Amino acid sequence: MEETRRILRRAIYAFLRGYQSFTSIAVLLVSPVSAAVLFSQAMAPSSSRMMGTIQARLDALFAAAGLPATSDLFSFLNLKFSQTIVSFVLTLPFVLTFLVLAKASVIQLVCGSSRRKEFPPSLPSILRLYLPLLQTHLCSAFVAISANAAAFSLLFLAFNTADALGLTSDRLILCLSIAGAIVYSVLLANSLVACNLAIIVSGVENCGGFLPILKACALLRSRAATALSLALPTSLFMAAAEALFHIRVIKPYRAANRLTPSLIGEGTLIIYIYSLLLVLDIIVSCMFFKSCKLASESDCELGCSYSSGFASKADKKDAAAACVFVRSKLLEQQ
Template sequence: MERTSTIIRRSIHIFLKNYQYFTSTATALVLPVSVAILLSQAVMPSMSPFMATIYARLESLFGAAGFPSSSEFFSLLNIKISQTIFSSIFTLPFTLSFLLFAKANIIQSLSHLNTPTFSSVLPIFNNILCTHLCNSFIIVSANASAFFLFFLAFNSLDSFGLSSNNFVLFLSAVGAVLYSVILANTLITCNLALVVAGMENCGGFLAILKACVLIRGRAAIALSLALPVNFGFAALEALYQFRVVTAYRLSNNLTPSVAFEGLLVAYLYAVLILVDTITTCIFYKSCKSSSLIDECTYYKIELADEEDNGTLTNSKILHELP
């Protein structure tokens, strides 16, 4: 299995080697998605009634489940989930069209090493679309499982009379770590499943199952690959808020310079999405090659044992080795 630095270096090399193709893909396909993602964060304050409705519904749900209302963890979690739901709804049409088609283009170009055409990308797009919808169900199920664990933990505290602020604070800290681990592993598996769907011409839950098998024992590498990309997304979102949103609110006027800066940040965001997809494809190929090496090593050990025992036959060799 390749190291994290090697996978990142190979991904950057592939991106720079095919810079013209990838940048044109970023401009034509991914740029509308990145603009929609950044705009969704900018219009959140103006959509406060809708956000307040989502927040109130989640707060009532947490209250009915017995979660402590004084816990800052659940307050921050409620705000973050409300923002994620709003952003997902706002960008859904762009995600299901532009983003998935761009991912299908990249996966097709990296799997067959040629310039993809519309007819060759369409079957991959259908598989990726089906897998993306199944990924949404998996992410919702992961969140529901985490909340169910929180429900058992906090209600168990109440039943044993351990409802002091210290116990609530400790359990909230443990819950934050547990929730982060569950969500991070779910997201990297779902992200890999999209690549599996394109590379292996399968879709839906089968692609997710294959991704789970591939990532087994390699979750640490996948997390280390996702960490710098997510830091990059967070930095670009903060830059957009500081340079574009704040400037627009102060002057209450969209000047050409502010609009140009917004497009530049959105373009960098689109390029980072492409690099993330390329990195996931290289990680997939590394997992597959590592699996093949382990399988060949297993067969060599098995054949060596049979040679020592004097039971090796030609038919056995033909059956085991392609």
Template sequence: MQEDHPRISMAKAGKILRKSVHTFLQNYQFFTSIVALIALPFSASVLISQALVPSSSSLLPTIYNRLQSLFDAAGFPPSSEFFSILNHKLSQTISSSIFTIPFTLTFLLITKASVIQYLNHRKPTTFSSHPSFSSVISLYIPLLHTHIFNSFLILSANATVFSLLFIAFNFLEGFGFSSPNTLLFLSASGAVLYSIVLANALIICNLSLVLSGTERSGGYLAILKACILIRGRTATALSLALPVNLALAAIEALFQYRVVRACHFAGKLGSSMALEGLLIAYLYSVLVVLDTIVSFMFFKSCKPSSWADQEGKHSCGIEYRDEESCGGYGNLKTLKELP
């Protein structure tokens, strides 16, 4: 399948975003109850971790020093500003992930399971009743399995990029290309490559979670199906992920400015700052729920597709039947040999 034209991809992304927002507003009471009861603890843990991790006494410096030693042993130039910034951001991300992992494995996944269960069992014009606790728990297990494999996928993506950068830097150094301009160009190229690989990995992770919820089967198979399903739709997926992630980053910055900064200057956390922090965490939770709706709508917009390889020896297809006609989604077709 060929990649859509950028203008067509932007149009598709805009349509999906509008439909997602319409769905959220149409069922505002249900989605906001999920935000208040389930997603809020996860959002609060993410925002609080952004404030606690930099001031932690041992965790962040330990991870930073370990990564710095790894970069030095790999032969990356110590004077490169790119690796210095990358090391700092990776250290913060790992430290924050360790702090929030209990909330991620519980509140976040249960929130996603509730949203997917609700959207997956809707009727053409109206939505069904709220999903029961047992139905949500039945989706939680596949989501948990997929989330664990998603973690390995993110680690593999980072390891792949670092391996390529290691080969590139040592190859150029071996041939005597170690000028500052060359290192700057290679660092900039590495930053672009790292951003593209990580963005695609995160998109596949989000789509695999939706697949796990709709098909009730988690693990690595959901990731493989997501990789096949996203073929030719990468530009659309990136266009959908960009505004949501920018909004999440803006709320994190707002929390740092309005709560963490004010608390630092005042020397204590007042009741007004606590209420403002709770409101900001609520807004973060709204975006978490909306992001799940967007991922579901993107998954639903993927039409049946099939392809054959260049030699015409094999063909494989992925088919998702319309929910209105058969009550659910189909499974991935197996590879079959052509005569």
């Protein structure tokens, strides 16, 4: 927890130090994404045709897989999963354009070397990172889909094994459902954390595709708990902003069936707050990446000192040179 607090303090300090640049990014690049996310989540329940089609397909899929599709837990999971799919489809164009550009800008400000840190970052430097970040974003979406598929495969095996053994009591089905929900949440959370870190790796090292995801998984070794604890605060605040938008904007609009100046003002303010939270989440990921790199450097130095008593002179020289190289690269990124 101490490391989590330290990273959060550094992220807030970096945000306040570059407040004007980060708020400009939030207004110009992130606010269209925030508006799309908030309105898509509000529109998802009313999109009866699309929602009905997706829910019917998921019900058929659950029934074919032998899952208890009629249980309350799987009905709720079906509803939320359908809303997530609708929101993902509606916001995808904004995410692949505005959000990727915003992440490139924030990475340039936070993780760029002292020679490249510009307030605000130049347009060519942002566009240079766009293609690698876009490739990593698409690969991360594939990883998230794969994590969902893996979780549902485990549920399929668990429920069909229980059915084959004749263990079909309501209490056992409930226990399996709860355990499945926990496993699903853990798998999805870890995959999202790895994908978020992969975006930062892609921006800092200017590489795209699945390679940043592999590097992010290597950096996350024995640090997954820290990554999850860092993702929790911003996720809770963003969920609170989504609920506030639904209560203060969507419900009054549906009740009155017209827009008022107060609704427009409150909606704009909530969208701005949501945009700031998204920017802060990217900054936290950047600070966590720096912490992981420093930890990797420490491990490298420990390995060098450990091998000094057993390695030959040539091996010692190579190990020392590697440590110096890693340290110089880290100093450039500070």
